[in-house]
Amino acid sequence: MTRVPTAPLLQWDDRSGPYRAAPHPTTAILDHALATLAADAADLLTSAEAARLTACGSVPCNRFLLRHGRRHWCSTRCGDRARAARAYARRTRPEHE
Ligand SMILES: [Zn+2]
Numbered sequence: 001m002t003r004v005p006t007a008p009l010l011q012w013d014d015r016s017g018p019y020r021a022a023p024h025p026t027t028a029i030l031d032h033a034l035a036t037l038a039a040d041a042a043d044l045l046t047s048a049e050a051a052r053l054t055a056c057g058s059v060p061c062n063r064f065l066l067r068h069g070r071r072h073w074c075s076t077r078c079g080d081r082a083r084a085a086r087a088y089a090r091r092t093r094p095e096h097e
Pocket of ligand 1: 062063074075
């Protein structure tokens with residue numbers, strides 16, 4: 001966010017006078033996109049929605065999600081992996097437990 005100012009700068013042209021222009025060249029599109037993502041993340045972290053932010057419950061996934069109801073995984077793939085791991089653990093559990 002700090003690398004890419006969001007306000008267009010005030011600049012001067014000798015023929016036409018003052019004008020506003022974005023402070024980044026078009027070659028800095030990646031920086032601008034990342035700054036937009038960072039600003040969105042900062043908006044999320046400072047909003048009421050932040051309370052719903054939770055880590056994905058499927059090891060070894062390191063993503064986060066906004067919890068909806070009983071959802072614990074960031075994706076269907078992670079949910080399937082967690083359910084498969086649970087089923088495998090049930091099948092391979094020793095009889096005496
Ligand atoms: Zn996940």
